[in-house]
Every structure is written in structure tokens, then in C-alpha cells.
Amino acid sequence: MPADPAADAAPMPTPPGRRPRKAAPRRQPLSQELIVATAMRVLDAEGLDAVTMRRVAQELATGPASLYAHVANKEELHELMLDRAAGEIPLPEPDPARWQEQIKELAFESRRVWTSHRDLARVSLGSVPTGPNLLAVVECQLALMRAGGVPERVAALAVDTLGMFIDADAVEDTVYTAKVGPGEDPWAHFHRYIAELREYLYALPPERYPNIARMARLLTEPEGDERFGFGLDILVRGIASYVEDGPAGRKAV
Amino acid sequence: MPADPAADAAPMPTPPGRRPRKAAPRRQPLSQELIVATAMRVLDAEGLDAVTMRRVAQELATGPASLYAHVANKEELHELMLDRAAGEIPLPEPDPARWQEQIKELAFESRRVWTSHRDLARVSLGSVPTGPNLLAVVECQLALMRAGGVPERVAALAVDTLGMFIDADAVEDTVYTAKVGPGEDPWAHFHRYIAELREYLYALPPERYPNIARMARLLTEPEGDERFGFGLDILVRGIASYVEDGPAGRKAV
DNA sequence: ACCTGAACACCGTTCAAGT
DNA sequence: ACCTGAACACCGTTCAAGT
Numbered sequence: 203m204p205a206d207p208a209a210d211a212a213p214m215p216t217p218p219g220r221r222p223r224k225a226a227p228r229r230q231p232l233s234q235e236l237i238v239a240t241a242m243r244v245l246d247a248e249g250l251d252a253v254t255m256r257r258v259a260q261e262l263a264t265g266p267a268s269l270y271a272h273v274a275n276k277e278e279l280h281e282l283m284l285d286r287a288a289g290e291i292p293l294p295e296p297d298p299a300r301w302q303e304q305i306k307e308l309a310f311e312s313r314r315v316w317t318s319h320r321d322l323a324r325v326s327l328g329s330v331p332t333g334p335n336l337l338a339v340v341e342c343q344l345a346l347m348r349a350g351g352v353p354e355r356v357a358a359l360a361v362d363t364l365g366m367f368i369d370a371d372a373v374e375d376t377v378y379t380a381k382v383g384p385g386e387d388p389w390a391h392f393h394r395y396i397a398e399l400r401e402y403l404y405a406l407p408p409e410r411y412p413n414i415a416r417m418a419r420l421l422t423e424p425e426g427d428e429r430f431g432f433g434l435d436i437l438v439r440g441i442a443s444y445v446e447d448g449p450a451g452r453k454a455v
Numbered sequence: 456m457p458a459d460p461a462a463d464a465a466p467m468p469t470p471p472g473r474r475p476r477k478a479a480p481r482r483q484p485l486s487q488e489l490i491v492a493t494a495m496r497v498l499d500a501e502g503l504d505a506v507t508m509r510r511v512a513q514e515l516a517t518g519p520a521s522l523y524a525h526v527a528n529k530e531e532l533h534e535l536m537l538d539r540a541a542g543e544i545p546l547p548e549p550d551p552a553r554w555q556e557q558i559k560e561l562a563f564e565s566r567r568v569w570t571s572h573r574d575l576a577r578v579s580l581g582s583v584p585t586g587p588n589l590l591a592v593v594e595c596q597l598a599l600m601r602a603g604g605v606p607e608r609v610a611a612l613a614v615d616t617l618g619m620f621i622d623a624d625a626v627e628d629t630v631y632t633a634k635v636g637p638g639e640d641p642w643a644h645f646h647r648y649i650a651e652l653r654e655y656l657y658a659l660p661p662e663r664y665p666n667i668a669r670m671a672r673l674l675t676e677p678e679g680d681e682r683f684g685f686g687l688d689i690l691v692r693g694i695a696s697y698v699e700d701g702p703a704g705r706k707a708v
Numbered sequence: 709a710c711c712t713g714a715a716c717a718c719c720g721t722t723c724a725a726g727t
Numbered sequence: 728a729c730c731t732g733a734a735c736a737c738c739g740t741t742c743a744a745g746t
Contacts, residue, residue, distance in 0.1 A: 232711080255739060266739075268711055276739065327580065327623060328630040330652060337664055344666035356685075358673040363620075363686040366627060370580060370619035377581040399583060411590055413597035420611040432609075433616040439696060440689025485730080508720060519720075521730055529720065 538586025
């Protein structure tokens with residue numbers, strides 16, 4: 203065994219000039235900012251279910267009751283986390299000639315950010331965007347579609363549909379990777395599960411489920427990116443079909 | 456106060472010929488069937504969060520440990536409930552000339568069944584359909600699209616996208632109606648919330664969110680049916696655009 | 709004003725013990 | 728085989744009390 207002086211050593215007093223790692227790490231007072239940042243650390247390490255009031259409080263070396271001075275309840279904490287993540291989504295300047303590509307790029311970026319924070323997307327599905335960063339994403343989607351000549355009524359509905367699609371896809375992708383320990387690869391479980399599922403579909407009685415049995419491979423094959431791109435393509439095609447002859451004109455696909 | 460002999464009376468022994476209401480209601484032994492049926496009763500009365508192992512056990516006048524002989528865990532119980540609900544979705548015989556309408560009708564029926572069981576749709580979003588009734592719905596979707604000449608590859612991807620859309624819309628619709636008591640109207644809370652949301656969007660700084668501020672009414676106006684119909688229309692249009700010239704031919708919109 | 713300990717009313721799941 | 732009581736290790740939230 204290699205000598206690793208840091209591993210499994212008996213607890214040591216804090217050397218002068220260094221700060222202790224976990225206990226009493228708080229010169230700075232409790233704040234919403236600090237609470238949300240800590241909650242994000244727990245999320246990224248262990249998934250959304252681990253982000254409980256008690257767990258976050260423990261990470262801050264205090265009791266759960268202390269959090270309620272800065273956050274209304276667990277639901278608000280989760281929504282604050284979502285809005286903080288939304289701040290990581292890069293927003294393009296609208297280019298009317300490329301509005302369809304820009305909508306798709308924005309959707310891919312949103313999905314990338316959601317899936318990079320474990321199963322955080324679960325929060326998004328059940329909540330209307332009201333935080334500043336989430337509203338900025340919505341504002342950007344609206345601006346892109348308006349620049350492309352999509353009627354206001356259609357754009358308003360399309361924001362909803364696009365958001366549902368992005369969130370639902372991210373949930374689908376991450377729900378099976380959510381509950382693995384901090385050490386393991388979250389995607390390994392996912393692939394094992396897909397393989398088992400395919401076996402199950404193959405074993406189904408073909409007289410009762412002829413199409414499923416025949417298409418078992420196709421139904422379990424496509425990895426996330428392809429499925430997402432396909433659905434997105436359909437949605438943007440559909441939205442574009444409502445474009446009126448207006449300022450920006452149509453765009454050839 | 457009107458005389459109501461049933462209310463607030465002291466506990467009475469069970470009259471002869473009648474069965475007691477809650478206590479010891481079990482001549483029939485515990486079974487998965489009975490457990491799922493009981494769980495559905497709790498769901499419809501109080502929402503998915505109320506469907507805990509302990510609550511269902513209590514309803515059956517036993518301890519939570521007793522359920523584990525018939526159901527692996529809470530997750531499996533929830534999925535069994537979902538599959539039972541899926542059995543309420545009426546499945547059409549494929550009529551190749553009407554495949555687009557039939558896909559839309561099936562989607563509307565699925566949504567109707569999901570939303571009729573409180574926030575049960577939340578279970579669907581995070582789980583692949585494996586129960587017999589859910590598989591029958593998927594099989595039907597595939598048969599409809601194949602009858603319409605949709606290529607297998609597209610049909611396989613479209614099942615996923617359609618399912619995500621239906622589930623996500625049902626979740627969006629029901630998440631705010633989930634946690635109201637058994638006596639109250641679940642939709643009253645929803646409408647109050649929408650009104651508050653609109654006020655909030657109107658009050659947003661217009662220089663930072665010009666499109667949202669201008670479209671606040673449009674963004675909060677459409678009730679569920681319209682939004683769902685719009686998204687569905689876009690999706691089916693997109694799917695139909697992949698139809699190859701085949702047995703069933705194309706269909707005029 | 710901010711923070712806290714302790715308590716209340718819950719959870720899912722396991723396990724040895726019963727019938 | 729089926730069921731159970733009791734226990735373990737957790738939850739969110741409230742509230743009176745402290746500083």
C-alpha cells in the first residue's frame with residue numbers, strides 16, 4: 203500500500219495558518235447566498251434527494267432551524283438552486299437569419315446545464331420560472347422567435363412547450379443516474395439498466411405486443427443526444443410553420 | 456346547529472348486518488391487488504405525496520412492514536398504480552386514413568386519465584413503461600404510426616417524445632392542484648396562482664425583460680387544453696413530415 | 709435581528725420473532 | 728408463507744428561548 207499521509211490518519215489539530223475543513227468553517231455569517239451555494243455542492247455530489255434542510259444545515263455546521271431565517275422552505279431552496287444553475291446558460295444575441303439554429307443551440311445548452319447538475323431538472327418541471335436568470339432565458343427565447351417572425355401568440359405557447367420538452371428530457375436522462383454514490387460513475391448504472399430493459403422487451407409475447415417486440419432494439423437504442431435532437435427538430439419545424447411573411451423573412455432548412 | 460346523528464357521536468359497536476367502516480375491514484388477505492387499489496383511493500383523495508407505505512398500511516389496518524411481502528418498495532407501488540391507471544385509457548383500432556387524428560385523440564385520452572388521478576403523472580415522467588397496460592398504450596401508438604406510414608426509426612423516437620410531452624403537460628397542470636385537502640376544489644388554488652403570476656410578470660422591469668413584460672397576458676392566459684392542443688399539433692405535424700410514400704399514403708391537413 | 713435546541717409529527721426499510 | 732412489533736436512521740417545520 204503506498205504511503206498516503208492524508209488517508210485514514212487520526213484526527214489532527216488544525217495547523218497554524220490553515221483553516222479546519224468542515225467543523226466551524228463559518229467566519230462569514232449565514233446568508234441565502236451561502237446556503238444556496240452549499241446546497242449546490244450537496245446536489246452535485248449526491249443528487250437532489252440529498253439536498254434536505256437538515257443535510258445543508260449540517261454542512262454549514264448548524265441546525266436545520268437556522269436556515270428558515272433566509273429561505274422560506276425546502277421548495278424555495280430548490281427553486282433558488284435552479285435559478286442559480288440557469289445563470290450558467292449562455293444567451294446568444296438574436297440573429298434573425300439564424301433564429302431556428304439559435305433556438306436549438308439554446309435548448310442544447312439548457313439541457314447541458316440541467317444534466318450537469320444531477321437530477322436538478324426535476325425541480326424545473328414542477329415550477330413556473332420566476333427567478334431572474336430563468337426569466338432571462340425565457341426572454342431570450344421570446345426575442346429569438348420574435349426576431350424570426352413567429353407570431354406573439356405562437357411564441358408564448360412555444361416557450362411553454364419547449365421548456366416542457368427540455369425539462370422532461372433532462373429528467374428522463376438523469377433520473378436513473380441520480381442515486382449513485384459520489385465515487386461511482388453515474389452513467390454506468392444507466393447503461394446497465396438500458397441493457398436489462400432491452401432483454402425484457404425482447405422477451406415480451408409478440409402476439410400481444412408485435413410492434414414493441416419487433417422494434418425492441420430501436421426503442422432502447424438511441425442515446426440521449428439523438429432523441430433530444432429529433433424531438434427538438436420536430437418542435438422547431440412546427441413552430442416555424444407558423445412564421446408569417448414579416449421583417450426577417452423565412453429561412454431555408 | 457342541525458341535529459346530525461352521525462356527526463361527533465361517541466364510538467358505537469357495529470350493528471348486526473353492517474360491516475365496520477375502517478377497523479379490521481379485512482376478511483380478504485393482503486394482496487398486491489388490494490394494496491394497489493387502496494393506494495389509488497389515497498391518491499385520488501389526497502395526492503401522490505400522501506401515498507406512503509405507512510399511510511397505505513394504516514388504511515389496511517396493518518403495519519408498514521406487511522406491505523413488503525407483496526411490493527418491493529414505494530417506487531414499485533407507485534409504478535403499479537400508474538399501470539393500473541393506464542388500463543383506463545381507451546385504445547382505438549388503427550384506421551390508416553385517420554392516423555394523425557387517432558394519435559391526437561389517444562394523447563388527449565392519456566392526459567385526461569393522468570390528470571384525473573391528481574399528480575400521478577409525476578410517476579410516469581421518471582420511469583420507463585414496463586407494465587402490461589402501459590406497454591399496451593405504447594404498442595397502440597406504434598401501430599397507429601406504422602399504419603400511417605411513419606418509418607420505424609421515427610416512430611420509435613416519436614413514442615418517447617410524445618410520452619414526455621403528455622407526461623410533462625399533465626405534471627404542469629396538476630402540480631399546483633396536488634396539495635389541497637380532500638374537501639376543497641383543487642382548481643381554485645391553481646387559478647389564484649395564475650392571477651398572482653400575471654401580476655408578477657406585469658411588475659417586471661420592462662427594459663430588462665421587454666418581451667415578457669409586453670406578453671405577460673399571453674404567457675399566462677392559455678388554459679391547459681389549448682396549450683396541450685398546440686404542442687400536440689406541432690409534434691404530429693413534425694412526425695407526419697417524415698411519412699414516406701407507402702401503403703397508407705399521405706393525409707391532407 | 710439572527711440563531712439555536714428541542715420537540716412534534718412524520719418518513720422508508722429491515723429484521724428477528726411469531727403464527 | 729405470511730404477517731407483525733419494534734427499531735434504525737432519517738425527514739420538514741415550528742417555537743420558545745437565547746444572544
